[in-house]
Amino acid sequence: MPKISAATVPEHRAQQRAALVRAAVDILAEQSAAAVTPAAVAARAGLARSSFYQYFTSSASLLAAIVEETFTTADAAMSQALDAETDPRARIEAFIRTELDLAAQGVHRPAAALMRADLPGECRDRVHELHQVHYAPLLTAVADLSPVDPELTAQLFGGLLQAAMTAVERGADPEQVATRALNLIHRGLEGEPRA
Incomplete structure (x- = not known):
């Protein structure tokens, strides 16, 4: 089982999702909507690219x-x-x-x-x-x-x-x-x- 950074799995998932959203907002504010890609958002959030797809199906859904x-x-x-x-x-x-x-x-x-x-x-x-x-x-x-x-x-x-x-x-x-x-x-x- 992957290591989690919260008391429960749901809390961990909520933290990761929030990190992806924060990263996307930062990229959006600094660059453009086109720069909000799964790879860029995951990297900014400090997560693997595959983690992005556990929460969002695409940049548009994010x-x-x-x-x-x-x-x-x-x-x-x-x-x-x-x-x-x-x-x-x-x-x-x-x-x-x-x-x-x-x-x-x-x-x-x-x-x-x-x-x-x-x-x-x-x-x-x-x-x-x-x-x-x-x-x-x-x-x-x-x-x-x-x-x-x-x-x-x-x-x-x-x-x-x-x-x-x-x-x-x-x-x-x-x-x-x-x-x-x-x-x-x-x-x-x-x-x-x-x-």
């Missing part, structure tokens, strides 16, 4: 798993943050703060790499679909405040949020960035014409 896992983690955190909030302004604030906390934790790193990558069409479509689902609570909260064009307003806030996330990922204090971003958003909402 990329698909990264897509799903990235958004599942972010969506769970967002759902928890928004559960207690009913006021639209409080929901916007919770959304922004949670996104910046996730950025500080590096949770968005795979999604950002995937959005920039030259993915197979099916993976790219799924990334965009999951991205829209993830941002739906922001759009809903903005729409509840009744601006003339809630979709455009939410897109503009999304652009501001992307810039804020980039600042946090580059080392800016998440609390300071959140305070500044929310100040700009609330000012924008105050001057927003109503439908």
